[in-house]
Amino acid sequence: MTRTLVLGGARSGKSALAERLARAADKEVVYVATSSAGDGEMSDRIAHHRARRPADWRTVEEPTALAATLRALCAPGRIVLVDCLTLWLTNLMFSTHQDYPEVGPIDLAPLFHAERAALLAWLDEPPAGDVVFVSNEVGMGIVPYGAISRAFVDEAGRLHQDVAARVERVLFVAAGLPLALKGAPC
Numbered sequence: 001m002t003r004t005l006v007l008g009g010a011r012s013g014k015s016a017l018a019e020r021l022a023r024a025a026d027k028e029v030v031y032v033a034t035s036s037a038g039d040g041e042m043s044d045r046i047a048h049h050r051a052r053r054p055a056d057w058r059t060v061e062e063p064t065a066l067a068a069t070l071r072a073l074c075a076p077g078r079i080v081l082v083d084c085l086t087l088w089l090t091n092l093m094f095s096t097h098q099d100y101p102e103v104g105p106i107d108l109a110p111l112f113h114a115e116r117a118a119l120l121a122w123l124d125e126p127p128a129g130d131v132v133f134v135s136n137e138v139g140m141g142i143v144p145y146g147a148i149s150r151a152f153v154d155e156a157g158r159l160h161q162d163v164a165a166r167v168e169r170v171l172f173v174a175a176g177l178p179l180a181l182k183g184a185p186c
Contacts, residue, residue, distance in 0.1 A: 001076075001127035003167040004183075007137045007160060013176035017186070018081055018132045019052065025079040025130055029057040032073070032080060034088040036063050049083065063091040064111065067118035074129035085135035085163070086156050092116070093152060100148035108151070116159065123166035135160060137172070 004021065008014035022029045031053060037043040053059070062069040066088055073080050082088075092112040100106055139157045144150055164170045169183030178186045 001130055002169060002183075003123070003127055003131045003133075004169040004171065005133045005135065005160070005163050005167050006171045006173060006178075007135055007181075008173035009137055009140070012173045014134050014136075014173040015049065015083055016052070016176070017171065017173050017178055018083065018134045021132050021186070022057075022079050022081045023054070027130065028078040029054075030073050030078060030080045031057050031059045032066070032069055032082045033059055033061045034063055034066065034082065034084060034091065036061070036091070063088070064095060064115055066115065067122040070119075070122055070131065071128075074127070074131060076129055079130040079132065081132045081134070083134040085133055085159060086138065089152065089155055089159060093148070093155070100151075102146050104147055106147050106151040108155075112155075120162055120166070123163065131167075133163060133167070135163075 004018075006014045006018045006021075008017075022031075033046070033049070035042065035046055037046055050059075060069060060073065066082065070080060070082070089112075092115055093108055095111045096109045098109075136156070137160070139153050144153060164182065167182075170181040171186065172179045172181050180186070
């Protein structure tokens with residue numbers, strides 16, 4: 001059983017690579033979509049991703065309860081593709097629909113801490129099936145303005161480190177080209 005983290009910037013080709021890995025596994029594919037359409041632009045992005053997926057892939061939409069979803073879906077003979085961890089983080093960070101201050105410390109919702117801990121605990125268990133996680137690498141640019149934006153970049157970076165330490169393979173994608181950071185190349 002292999003668990004893979006695919007990182008990359010916006011429009012880097014990370015989702016396309018993850019989809020190729022899922023197809024190449026020659027197993028039943030379950031696509032876990034963490035996004036929800038909050039506006040027209042996001043609806044267009046979701047439609048683009050849906051149009052690329054083969055018709056025989058099962059899609060499960062889960063914006064927050066990722067560990068429970070993985071526990072239910074992962075099995076031998078199946079590969080689960082999670083797209084994406086940074087949208088999942090966003091969902092958790094804004095699950096209370098509160099306004100965050102521009103300055104000062106950010107207190108994240110209890111759901112954020114509980115779900116993040118649940119995912120890492122699940123990753124610490126023996127793998128029950130193949131999983132490919134997709135996530136946006138957002139920490140390679142300038143430090144953003146505003147406390148919540150900085151908190152998001154920090155939390156994404158911490159999550160990536162924690163997930164990378166627990167999975168067997170980590171790939172970084174730039175300009176559609178994968179670079180193996182850990183484990184077997186593509």
